[in-house]
Structure formats: structure tokens, C-alpha cells
Amino acid sequence: MGRPLNLWAGASVERPQLPGDRDADVVIVGAGFTGLWTAYYLARADPGLRIVVLEAETAGFGASGRNGGWCSALFPVSSQRLAALPGSSRAAAIEQHRAMQASVNEVGLVSAAEGIDCDYHKGGTVVLARTRAQLARARAEVAEAHEWGPGDLQFLGPDEVAAKVRATKVLGATFTPHCAAIHPGKLVRGLASTVERLGVTVYEHTPVTSLAPGLARTPYGTVRGEVVVRATEGFTAGRVLAPVYSLMVATEPLSAAVWDRIGLADRPTFSDHRHVIIYGQRTADGRLAFGGRGAPYHFRSRIKPAYDDVPRVFGKLQATLRELFDISPVFTHAWGGPLGVPRDWTASVGLDGGLAWAGGYVGDGVSTTNLAGRTLRDLILRRDTALTRLPWVGHRSRQWEPEPLRWLGINAGLRAMTAADLEERVTRRESRIARLMAPLVGG
Known part of the structure; x- marks a missing residue:
């Protein structure tokens, strides 16, 4: 197959490096979903703000341009864990869950309003149970969801599953309507162009060597602002987040006959209840895009382009997809990249003095970044809102252990x-x- 080829890659606008020192009201480090959503909502709320985004590579270079395209209501820890956070409660955990559901819709609404064609389609998520142990977990998950939320997670029997997707060895499944399949590359590139149209300045190929409340230093100059936002996710330095790799493969467009066998007519995203995470979608152009964990964590949190290419894992993903649907497709793409994992798996957002942050999504970031952007807007503009009172606001995970x-x-x-x-x-x-x-x- 040659070197890794990202299905979501596409032509992007070339943007300049930072030309020297400058001042701003808000400095955002990272032009992925977190940084761009934050810039978008700030610019919409106060068009007079001077907002500068600094990106070490190009807009969407990281996980925002490489993920599975699940715009879902998933949060990386359970409602029970959220309710147990300091200052949280059962009611607060339920509000977080509802805010995540609303974020799925918000991404679609903004994309439509701003003319960003990102193949958004809200077909929900089917998570298959293909062993008796998986079936027991599926039933337990539905029972827990009904205890903690509005009861919108459903258990499906084999015939009900077949109406959505036809896979092998299916004993049942869970289904939630709160997920949309998207083309993440189109979304992140569209967001970058949108914020520029709103007056935000985006500098690319401008790595930030250090940041602190009120300033971000780069090799080309220092940008000072009242607030600096750290939006670097898996590329965050130090022991705050561990960069863990997730890899993907994609097929050529499949024939109508193959799709008649598989289903997925309404483009639900899909997975199963195994422990090593897998995730997939039917793309708008008729491919299967499929990913999963399995690539190793690299000593001292190293990140290198070579780590995107793990033939052993690509082979396992291809074999899993073949077995899942009993098909033998031609695979045309394979790629990967790091995502950010905090020590307690709890994503967070906050503002402390002149330094704001958001991240630690553990792979559930497509919609969570949207919630983070709206929450950072309110925190930076000193608004006391329902978003700023959610339990993840101000949470600080303890650092990861030192190596080895x-x-x-x-x-x-x-x-x-x-x-x-x-x-x-x-x-x-x-x-x-x-x-x-x-x-x-x-x-």
C-alpha cells in the first residue's frame, strides 16, 4: 500500500507564519477543532475581539483531521464517574450528558449555517454484541443509561439490528440516535476558512515553544493577549496528556450489491462491545472507513510521522472488517495519529487567570470540542452560564507517572x-x- 494515505486529507489554504511580535485579546494555540470552535464562538459573540490562532503545522493536522468521523454524544468517562467529581452531583452529570447530545446537533446547525459541506448525517450509532459476554455488557449499558439519563439508549434484538446493519454473529446491539457521521477533514478545513472570514488571524507553521498566562512564545515572535488558550490535545507537552495512537483503514467505494448485503443505509456509525475499541462509518461516497486502537504508546510520549504507519495494526483492522461483514473489499487508504488521554480519562475545560485549556477527549472529541469552544467562550467573556457550571469545567486530572x-x-x-x-x-x-x-x- 505504500506510505499511509489519509482518506480525509484534501487541499487546504496556505497560511503564513507569524511575522513577528504582536498583541491580541485572545491567543489560541492549536488550529484543530478545539481551537477553531473557540475562535468561532468568540468571534461570533464579540466581532471586535482580536483573536490569533497559532498552529505548528497546518489547520486540522492532528486528530481533528484524522479521526473516525463520529460526531457523537459520547464522553470518555461514565456518568457515575462524572457525578463523583469534586463539586459535582447526579444532576450535574445528567446535564453534561444532555449538553453532549445538544453538541451533536450544534455541529450540524453551524455547518449548515456557515456553508460547510462536511457530509453531516445523523444516523445514530449501533454497537453490536457478538458474544454472550458482549451481550451482557450491552444489556447492562442500557440499564445504566436508563438510570442516569433520559433513557434514549435502546437495546436491539437481532432482527432489529438487521434493519440497520447486517453483520456476522450478531446476538443484539445497543443503539443511540445521538451521533452523526461526518467527513472530519472537510469540517476542520471549513471551520478554519470560516473563522478567517470572521476576522480571526490564523498563522501556520508556527510552533509555540512555551506558553504562560498572557503570552505564547514562538521562534518567530511572541504573541501577547489577555487570555492564552491551550488547544493542543495529543501534542500537549509534559505529563498532562499521554499521546496514544489510533489507526484507520478505508476501502474503495463499494458496489450497490455489497451495500445491499451490509445495510447501513441511514449511515449509522458502528462498533461492537469488545474491549479494544473499534469504530466505523459508511462514508458519503460509499466507502467503509474503519479504525481502532492497538498501536503502542511510545516511550516519553514521543510523536513521529513514522508512528502513523503500523502495518501489523492495519492488517488487523482489515481482517476485523472482513470478518465483521464477511466481505473482501479492496483497501485504498491507511493512516493514523495520536489522541490525548488524561490520567483519569476525564476530559476537561477551564480558565485559570490568563491561561485557558480544553482537551483530554480520549478519542471522543468531534462534538466535545464544540462544547469546549462554547464553554471557553463563556469563561473568557466572564459569562455565568449553564455551560460554565458543567462538572468537567475546572477539572484537573493528575499527571501521568514519569517514565518508564x-x-x-x-x-x-x-x-x-x-x-x-x-x-x-x-x-x-x-x-x-x-x-x-x-x-x-x-x-
């Missing part, structure tokens, strides 16, 4: 969840390994 403990722990966790899936296939019972790991991975 971090490398050992993260990779051991990945191996443990792989072993848990194997254990369940052999024993046909819920894995004991997975039960032990659940508190460490957002359960």
Missing part, C-alpha cells in the same frame, strides 16, 4: 484489554481481566 512507569502502564493496559477479548472468546464469559481494568479506563 508511564510506558509500562499504558502498554500493559493495552495488552490486558487485548487479552480480555481473547479470554471472552475462549470462556464465553465476561473477562475477569476487564473487570479489574475498568476503573482505569473510564468505567
Whole structure:
């Protein structure tokens, strides 16, 4: 297949480097979804603000331009964990869940209003149960959702699943309507152009070497502002977030006959209830785009282009997709990149003095970044709103352990969840390994 080829890549506008020192009202570090949504909502709220976005590469270079295209209401930790945060409550956790659902719709509304054609289609998410252990988890997840929320997560029997997607070995599934399939590259590039039209200045190829309340330093000059926003996700320096790689493959456009066999007519995103995460969608141009975890964490949080290319993992993803639908498609694309994982798996957003932040989405960032952007708008403009009172606001995860403990722990966790899936296939019972790991991975 050659070097990794990203299905979502496309032509982008060339933007200049920072030409020297300058002043702004708000300085945003990172031109991914978090930074661009924040710039968008600030510019809409106060057109007079001087907003500067600094990007080390190009707009959407990171996870925003490489993800699975799930604009979902998923939050990386459970409602129970959210309710247990300091100052939180059951009611606050439920409000966070509702805010996530509203964010799915908000992305679609803004895309339409701003003329961003990102292939947005809200077909929900089907998560298949294909073993007895997975079936038990699916039923338990539905019961928990009804306890903590408005009860919009449904359990589907095999015939109901077949009306949405026809996969192998299906015993049941969960379904939520709160997810849209999108083309993330089109969305992030469209957002970048939109914020520029609104008066935001975006500098590319301008790495920030240090940031602090009120200033961001680069090799080409220092930008000072009343507020600096850290929106760097998996590229955040230090031990705040661990960059964990997720990889994807995509097929050529499939024939009508193959789609008649598979289904997915309403373009629901899909997964199953295994422990090592997989995720997929039917793209607007008739491909299967499919991804999952399995690539290793690299010592000292190193990030390199070479880490996007792991043939062993690409091969496993291709084999999993073939087995899932009993098809033999031609694969035309394979790519990957790092996402940000906090030590407690809890995404957060906040403002402390002149330094704001958002991130730690653990791969659930397409819609969560939108919520972060609206929340940062309110925090920066000193508005007391329902968004600024959500339980993730102001949360600070403890730092990851120093090396080599971090490398050992993260990779051991990945191996443990792989072993848990194997254990369940052999024993046909819920894995004991997975039960032990659940508190460490957002359960």
C-alpha cells in the first residue's frame, strides 16, 4: 500500500507564519477543532475581539483531521464517574450528558449555517454484541443509561439490528440516535476558512515553544493577549496528556450489491462491545472507513510521522472488517495519529487567570470540542452560564507517572484489554481481566 494515505486529507489554504511580535485579546494555540470552535464562538459573540490562532503545522493536522468521523454524544468517562467529581452531583452529570447530545446537533446547525459541506448525517450509532459476554455488557449499558439519563439508549434484538446493519454473529446491539457521521477533514478545513472570514488571524507553521498566562512564545515572535488558550490535545507537552495512537483503514467505494448485503443505509456509525475499541462509518461516497486502537504508546510520549504507519495494526483492522461483514473489499487508504488521554480519562475545560485549556477527549472529541469552544467562550467573556457550571469545567486530572512507569502502564493496559477479548472468546464469559481494568479506563 505504500506510505499511509489519509482518506480525509484534501487541499487546504496556505497560511503564513507569524511575522513577528504582536498583541491580541485572545491567543489560541492549536488550529484543530478545539481551537477553531473557540475562535468561532468568540468571534461570533464579540466581532471586535482580536483573536490569533497559532498552529505548528497546518489547520486540522492532528486528530481533528484524522479521526473516525463520529460526531457523537459520547464522553470518555461514565456518568457515575462524572457525578463523583469534586463539586459535582447526579444532576450535574445528567446535564453534561444532555449538553453532549445538544453538541451533536450544534455541529450540524453551524455547518449548515456557515456553508460547510462536511457530509453531516445523523444516523445514530449501533454497537453490536457478538458474544454472550458482549451481550451482557450491552444489556447492562442500557440499564445504566436508563438510570442516569433520559433513557434514549435502546437495546436491539437481532432482527432489529438487521434493519440497520447486517453483520456476522450478531446476538443484539445497543443503539443511540445521538451521533452523526461526518467527513472530519472537510469540517476542520471549513471551520478554519470560516473563522478567517470572521476576522480571526490564523498563522501556520508556527510552533509555540512555551506558553504562560498572557503570552505564547514562538521562534518567530511572541504573541501577547489577555487570555492564552491551550488547544493542543495529543501534542500537549509534559505529563498532562499521554499521546496514544489510533489507526484507520478505508476501502474503495463499494458496489450497490455489497451495500445491499451490509445495510447501513441511514449511515449509522458502528462498533461492537469488545474491549479494544473499534469504530466505523459508511462514508458519503460509499466507502467503509474503519479504525481502532492497538498501536503502542511510545516511550516519553514521543510523536513521529513514522508512528502513523503500523502495518501489523492495519492488517488487523482489515481482517476485523472482513470478518465483521464477511466481505473482501479492496483497501485504498491507511493512516493514523495520536489522541490525548488524561490520567483519569476525564476530559476537561477551564480558565485559570490568563491561561485557558480544553482537551483530554480520549478519542471522543468531534462534538466535545464544540462544547469546549462554547464553554471557553463563556469563561473568557466572564459569562455565568449553564455551560460554565458543567462538572468537567475546572477539572484537573493528575499527571501521568514519569517514565518508564508511564510506558509500562499504558502498554500493559493495552495488552490486558487485548487479552480480555481473547479470554471472552475462549470462556464465553465476561473477562475477569476487564473487570479489574475498568476503573482505569473510564468505567
